Amino acid sequence: MKSHYIFKSILAVAVIAMASCKPELKSITPSKGTADFSRYIAVGNSLTSGYADNGLYLEGQQNSFPLMIATQMKTVGGGEFYTPFFREDQSDGSGHVRLASFTATGLPVIVPVADKLAVRGPGPLYTKYTGELNNYGVPGIKLGLITFAQYGNLNPFYERLLPGVPPNNTTTYLDFVTAKPFTFFSMWLGNNDILGYATTGGASPADQPTPKATFTALYNLAASKLMMGGGTTAGAAKGVVSTIPDVLTTPFFTTVTLPTLLKTVQAAAPTITALWITTGTGTVRAATTQDYFLLTLSSANVIGTGAIPYGLAPQNPIESKWVLDKDEAAVVADYTNAYNATIKSVAAANSLALVDANALLKEYTGTGKMVNGATVSSAYVTGNLFSLDGIHLTPMGYSLIANEFIRSINGKYGSSIPTVDVTKYRGVKFP
Amino acid sequence: MKKILLGLLLGLPVLGYSQSFQVNLQGQKQTAMAGAGTGVALDEAAVFFNPGAVSFLKKNGVQAGISPLYLKTAFRENGSNITEYNKDKLATPVMGYAVFGNPEGRLRFGLGIYTPFGGAMHWNEDWTGKYTVTSLDLQAIYIQPTISLKITDNIGIGGGLVYSMGKVDLRRAVPLTLNNGQSGTAKLEGDTHDFGWNAGIYVKTVSGVSIGVTHRSQVTARVKDGDAKFDVPEALIAGFPTKFTAELPLPATSSIGFGFYPSEKTTIALDANWVHWNKYKELAFVYNNNQRVENTRSPRNYHDAAALRLGIQNQTTERLALRAGVGYAFTPVSEGYVTPEVPDANRVLLSAGIGYKASEHFNVDFSFLYENVKARNETNIETGLSGEFKTVAYIPGISLSYKW
Numbered sequence: 001m002k003s004h005y006i007f008k009s010i011l012a013v014a015v016i017a018m019a020s021c022k023p024e025l026k027s028i029t030p031s032k033g034t035a036d037f038s039r040y041i042a043v044g045n046s047l048t049s050g051y052a053d054n055g056l057y058l059e060g061q062q063n064s065f066p067l068m069i070a071t072q073m074k075t076v077g078g079g080e081f082y083t084p085f086f087r088e089d090q091s092d093g094s095g096h097v098r099l100a101s102f103t104a105t106g107l108p109v110i111v112p113v114a115d116k117l118a119v120r121g122p123g124p125l126y127t128k129y130t131g132e133l134n135n136y137g138v139p140g141i142k143l144g145l146i147t148f149a150q151y152g153n154l155n156p157f158y159e160r161l162l163p164g165v166p167p168n169n170t171t172t173y174l175d176f177v178t179a180k181p182f183t184f185f186s187m188w189l190g191n192n193d194i195l196g197y198a199t200t201g202g203a204s205p206a207d208q209p210t211p212k213a214t215f216t217a218l219y220n221l222a223a224s225k226l227m228m229g230g231g232t233t234a235g236a237a238k239g240v241v242s243t244i245p246d247v248l249t250t251p252f253f254t255t256v257t258l259p260t261l262l263k264t265v266q267a268a269a270p271t272i273t274a275l276w277i278t279t280g281t282g283t284v285r286a287a288t289t290q291d292y293f294l295l296t297l298s299s300a301n302v303i304g305t306g307a308i309p310y311g312l313a314p315q316n317p318i319e320s321k322w323v324l325d326k327d328e329a330a331v332v333a334d335y336t337n338a339y340n341a342t343i344k345s346v347a348a349a350n351s352l353a354l355v356d357a358n359a360l361l362k363e364y365t366g367t368g369k370m371v372n373g374a375t376v377s378s379a380y381v382t383g384n385l386f387s388l389d390g391i392h393l394t395p396m397g398y399s400l401i402a403n404e405f406i407r408s409i410n411g412k413y414g415s416s417i418p419t420v421d422v423t424k425y426r427g428v429k430f431p
Numbered sequence: 432m433k434k435i436l437l438g439l440l441l442g443l444p445v446l447g448y449s450q451s452f453q454v455n456l457q458g459q460k461q462t463a464m465a466g467a468g469t470g471v472a473l474d475e476a477a478v479f480f481n482p483g484a485v486s487f488l489k490k491n492g493v494q495a496g497i498s499p500l501y502l503k504t505a506f507r508e509n510g511s512n513i514t515e516y517n518k519d520k521l522a523t524p525v526m527g528y529a530v531f532g533n534p535e536g537r538l539r540f541g542l543g544i545y546t547p548f549g550g551a552m553h554w555n556e557d558w559t560g561k562y563t564v565t566s567l568d569l570q571a572i573y574i575q576p577t578i579s580l581k582i583t584d585n586i587g588i589g590g591g592l593v594y595s596m597g598k599v600d601l602r603r604a605v606p607l608t609l610n611n612g613q614s615g616t617a618k619l620e621g622d623t624h625d626f627g628w629n630a631g632i633y634v635k636t637v638s639g640v641s642i643g644v645t646h647r648s649q650v651t652a653r654v655k656d657g658d659a660k661f662d663v664p665e666a667l668i669a670g671f672p673t674k675f676t677a678e679l680p681l682p683a684t685s686s687i688g689f690g691f692y693p694s695e696k697t698t699i700a701l702d703a704n705w706v707h708w709n710k711y712k713e714l715a716f717v718y719n720n721n722q723r724v725e726n727t728r729s730p731r732n733y734h735d736a737a738a739l740r741l742g743i744q745n746q747t748t749e750r751l752a753l754r755a756g757v758g759y760a761f762t763p764v765s766e767g768y769v770t771p772e773v774p775d776a777n778r779v780l781l782s783a784g785i786g787y788k789a790s791e792h793f794n795v796d797f798s799f800l801y802e803n804v805k806a807r808n809e810t811n812i813e814t815g816l817s818g819e820f821k822t823v824a825y826i827p828g829i830s831l832s833y834k835w
Contacts, residue, residue, distance in 0.1 A: 023505045023821040025806065028512050075512060102666055372508075373562030373814040374606035384606055407510065419510035421559045426608040430664030 030076045033414030035238045036183040037078035041134050042066030043177050043226065044188040046392060047401075048137030049157070050083075054389035055096030056139055056157060057113075058086045063395035063425060066135050066186060068402035069409075072417045084129035084161055090118035094126060094139075094157075097388050099381065101431055105264075108381050110299065110388055126160040133161065136177045142192040143218050144210035146173040174225055181230040185239035186405060187222060188357070190215065190343065191247075194335045195391070198247050201294060202280040202328035203321040209335045216342045223346050240353035240409050243340040245361040248292060248332060251380035252390035253324065254365075256293040265304060265312065275303075276317035279325040284317045292324040295380070295390040353412035355404050361385075371400070372423050384427030395425035450738060450760045451775045452550040452569060453682070453706060456498040456524050456800070459830040463784020463798035464742020465756025467700035469688025470643035472633065473744075475528035475832065478543035478577045481643040481688070482589025483633035485579035486539045488530055495527040496830025498798070504552070504774055508559050508818040509808070518553040526830070541577035543591070546570060547647070548681045552772050560771045561604035561614065563814045567772040571597040571652060571681055575629055585637075590630035595681070597623035597652040601772070607663050615664065619675055619716065621657025625650045627681075641690035649683040649710060659718060670722035677717070680710040696746040704740070708733035708763035729813055731770075736763035740780070752786035754798070767812040774820035776807040784828075792833050800826040 042048050042064075049056055050064030061067075061083050070081030086093040095114040102108055118127040138158045145151050152162045152169025162169050162176070193215060196207035229237030247253060258275060265272050274286040287293075297303075300322070308316040324332065340358055347354040361378070363369050364385050368377020376397075377383040380390055385397040393401065403419045410417055458476025461468035468480035472487040475494045500522040507514045524546045532539035549570040556565050572595070579589030598621075605615035631645035654677045661671040684706045691699040711733040717726045742756030758780035769775065784798035802824040810817035 022503055022516065023806075023823045025505050025507050025514055025819055025821055030512070099666075370813065370815040372560060372816045373564075373603070376606075382607075384608075403510065416512075418512035419508070421508065421511065421513070423559050423561055423604075423614075424557065426612050426614075427606065429608045429610055429612065431610055431666045 028416060031414065031416045032076040033410070033416070035409065035413035035415055037073040037076060037415075039079050039134070039182040040066075040070055040073060040081060040184040040186070041177060041182045042137055042186050043222075044137045044186070045141045045192050046137065046139035047191065048186070048188055049135065049139050050137065050398065051139045052387035052389070052392045052394065053096040053098065054392075055092070055094045056086075057093035057096045058088070058091035060096070061085050061093075061135075063398055064135060064137065065398040065402040065405065066137070068399060068420050069186070069405055069417070070134065072402075072406060072420060076415055076417055080132070081134045082132040083135040084133060086118045086127065090116050090127055092116040093118050094124075099388060099428060099431060107298065108388075123156055125156050125166075128160050130163070136161070138173065140192060141173060141189070142196070142210055143189040143222070144193055144214055146189070146218060146222060148172060174222060178225055178228070178230045181236075183229060183237055185226045185237055186241070187226060187239060188242040189222065190219070190339045191244045193339065194244070194332055195247055197335075198324055198328075198332045199252065199294065199391070201321045201323050202325070202331070203319070209331065212335070212338045212342075215339055219342050219346050223350050223352065227350060227352075238352070238413060240355060240405055240412070241343055241347050242355035242405070243343050243358040244336060245358045246333070246336050247391065248324075248329060249362060249365050249378060250391050251378055251383070251386050252295045253292045254378065255295050255380040255390060256298045258287050258289050258291065258293070261293065261298075261303065268304070269312070272312055275311050276314045277311075277323045277325065278317045278320045279323070280320055280328045282320075284314050287318070287323070288326065290326040290329070292329055294322050294324070297322040351412075353408045355401075355408045357401065357404065360400070360404050374423065376400070381428050388428060394427045396422060396427050399425040450706060450736065450778070451708065451733065451763050451773050452548050453684075454524055454546055454549050455738075456500070456826065456828065457526055457545045457547070458528075459496050459498075459784060459796035459798045459828050460744070460754065460786060461700075461742070462498065462800050462826070462828055463754035463756060463782050463796070464700055464744060465740040465758035465780050465782045465800075466738070467688060467702040467740035467742040467756060467758070469631070469645055469686040469700075469702045470633075470641050471688065471690035471698060471700045472641070473698075475530045475541070476526070476543075478528045478530065478541040478575060478591065479526075479545050479629070481631035481633050481645050482541070482577045482579050482591050482629055483587040483631035483645070484643060485530055485541045485577060485589050486537065486581040486587040487633060487635075488534070488539070490534055490834040491531045492832050492834035493527070493529040494830050494832030495525070496796070496828060497523055497525045498800075498826050498828035499523050500824060500826045502822065502824040504820060504822040506558075506560065506771065506774070506818055506820050508816075509810075511559070511818070515555065515558050518555065520551055520553050522549070522551040524549060537581040539579045541579060541589075541591070543575040543577060544572065545575075546572050550773060554771065556604070559818075560814075560816050562606050563770065563811070563816055564601065564603045564772045565616075566600070566602045568598070568600040571595050571623070571650065573627070573650075577629070585635040587633040588631070589633075590628060593627040593629055593648070593650065595623070595625045595627060595650045595652065597625070599623070599652075599654060599657075599677075599679070605661065605663055607667065609664055616662045618660040619657060619677075620660070621654030621675070621677065623652040623654055625652055639692055643686070643688040643690075645686045647684045649707065650681040652679045652681055654678070663723075667723055670720065671724060672718035672720040674719040675716050677715060679714065682710055683707040698744045700740075700742045700744075702738075702740040704738040706736050706738070706763065709735050711763070730768065732765055732768055733763040734765060736761045742782070750788045754782075754784040754786065756780070756782040758782075766809055769807055769809055769820060770811060770814075771816065771820070774804075774807070774822055776805040776820070776822075778802050778804040792835060794832045794834065796830050796832070798828040800824075800828070802826070
């Protein structure tokens, strides 16, 4: 009898213990620190808008890094966050690209996706967005243009956010984003001030780098205006700013190289040992490994074509628009460094949180880095970091950016915004 | 009987772990005493605990037992506010022993079937560490025919050949996005068949204290021609392997144990185990196609680790025995090497149990073991997975024995 009782008691204790046995970790107290996230706005360009795969489309917008941050901010008093989404029936937005297959030699075949465009007129102009707005990311915008009153007539991504139609738009970008009070901002501007020069091979007169002095003046202006939080009191809003990544480390410039081009050429013409290029100054010379070729050169399928084979003879060199020659690359590096020096000093002078996106993305060059067991690198297509355009990021890439912003904000303002789970976001979709 | 036991063992999905992927649930009496039993001749499970003590068992017998193991691990990525848990999965390591021969004679025989290594860790398919592992099922069942010789009235030696049958099923996500937006997956499955041995010496000293020293050899579990199943994008699948080979050392354990008998009814067992984990340097997979995936060599760099176990048994009445124990196991896993398939750390063991003699021949034993694994927060050197693990395990158990 006694043993029966003991046996039952032990069983009872065991059952109770097992039922309540989940191990607990120390709880985290949510805190907004010294910041106020009740209305967060995101100011920036394509990277802020969620642009990917050579276009702005709904899935990209849904995976923008500001939206990730805003969602996490809700645990520490963040308010609603509105993104100018394309409608579901126009989810391809501006149009984008996808990976369709690989060629026999393993090159990716990239094709356009334009089934559900949000085009409302020639230009093209895109379907207007009306309603609340927090993500002000405008693909293509340069810092150099944020005070340009006519900009709303030139950039359709900006135009779609404005009530007016061309040629009647006169609101500058900086006025537009500060029209309504806000408490917190992220500003990631400056990339396009040098990117356009780089991606056109330095060959476009319309896309010369923004002068350094102009950049500094406008960055200071933007920071001081944003810190007024849409009002007139300095310090009404707090914020985070970011350096711009060195575009020369992106797959747009690192995928097509002199060795890869020569290898392709030599498969058909083994005697060829040099490629000829036109430099930014108009000189024709043999390419070296210090010259950069654009990602788009390989899909253009021009090399070796024509009576005098394109690029294989000095009489018919590769045009300057496909090449960022050594000197042009030095210009890109010089401006990138100067812009980043400005961004860092403005952040320091105004006590803003700073993300060094340039340093962050450099960690993934070469063989890359392990992120929660996944290899992430800046390799084209397979690296998980960059989308198919080779410049903008994948959802996984944007989530890494979001976490860096979150860590920087938490570090500066003593808040406890939780990071996002990077592994929940995808890389390039494969067929 | 042997066939039934064997069938039962092979048919069941096994396990959990007790120090890294070592499992220490080889007998209900011993489990109730925190796993101590090297220096005492308690019952048929001596085939495992000390083959030298088998010849000192007063009766022949067979026993079969099971220890359903409920293990819960919490993980929180550093920076995140979300705690993730492994899936509920009851592992059921089983054990069976038989001892025969003439109890009056010097020579006895034994057979043991037990599971000294295993693991059953299942995370959600989309958890934050999915690219490191989503599930691991590992089991090594040892079958050990044993011979034990009483050299003198006070000294016994014994040894057994170990035949190990292993099974591994490791799954993880592959960081390539399928067209539907999901990650690819990999599943590595294989069997192992290897040999080892177990030997021990048991001494009854004049002071009344009994001493046991044993060594269980390393078994190197080799998977040859294992199946590698990659669910990855069609455009890439031709570059992925279909077969793999791998090796996992199931480390040697050296033990010394003491038995104290403060009264006729009370037995105290004290064990120290030294597990030679330093052989586990890396987990390497060699594939038959390296176009898309390199062979992997994941560093583990385990170091040797000890465990201390103290148990007490009191024969309260003629029919009833009460048992309790406490133990401490040091982790073999160095800082920076904790992995989610075996989120090991130093652990405290608390146990209790009862034995009931139902008749002259039949005995039933119950045990309950609680393991509290210390919380551990670190960043894995290989994968970069950074966060805090905390594990507890609750392991009830029962065995039935028939003695003659």
